[in-house]
Amino acid sequence: MIKVLEVPLEQDLSELSQELWARRIGHRINEHNGHQEIWLADPAYFPELLQLLRDWQQGQLTHTINIKPRASIGKQIEMGFRQWPFSLLLIMVSTLITAAIFLLSSDQLLSMLTIVPVVLQGSQLIHGDLSTVLQQGELWRLLSPMFLHFGWLHLAFNCLWIWELGRLIETEQCSKKLLVVVLVSGLVANLSQYMMGDVLFGGLSGVVYGLLGYCWFWDKFARTPLFFVRKGVFIALMIWLVFCWLGGSAVLGLGNVANAAHIGGLIAGSLWAWIALKIFGEGRPNSRRI
Structure with missing residues (x-):
């Protein structure tokens, strides 16, 4: 713009x-x-x-009568994939994987997507280590936990914010830029949570905070802002982050939250905005003023 x-x-x-x-x-x-x-x-x-x-x-504005026929659901989906392909892909993959794990009770699929292999033996959780995983070439595990969700409410919350923030980046920039931010924030979020000693975690929350940090700090660092994320949205998600960090989610009965992933994703997305602007020279102003 x-x-x-x-x-x-x-x-x-x-x-x-x-x-x-x-x-x-x-x-x-x-x-x-x-x-x-x-x-x-x-x-x-x-x-x-x-x-x-x-x-x-001059009070002579001629108004355009703009009555458009309602597009069919199939046409709307097709138009959505043309405009925001990667945002929709993230949502669809996360939904399909969550549905498969819950409906098929597939522990094998779950173990394939955690950051290291996990097996429940009785009441004990047996798991591998990251160095062995990397030596075996299972590099997808560095990112695959972001597609794991342990409840439909968890999935819906994350997909809502992917839909809002992901579309924003694809609209104002492009799908490739969104892909890079997702990869960077997802990788840092997963590694941050693993370094806290967790192996059974998942969700797009770390990526959501990565997208939030990227949009917010892009507009702060750039001479020409693009995203205009409302200040209230940023503050609300920051309050939720601190609330979960202090244990509020457990008090509400929502279980444990991957707080390190949230913070890691936020830092990664914010830092990537700074790198893109200051090192790669993106976001230079190109505007006319009258």
């Missing part, structure tokens, strides 16, 4: 925004330093925006 316009805070831009959406012109309006900013997804629409702005200021 590029910033194309600044207007006073007291101006009501709702009518102009509705017309832009009616014409399928992607944009965003946000408040910054006492004024409103209009950002365009595609700079090619800049001349049309200027004309609409003049018409709007």
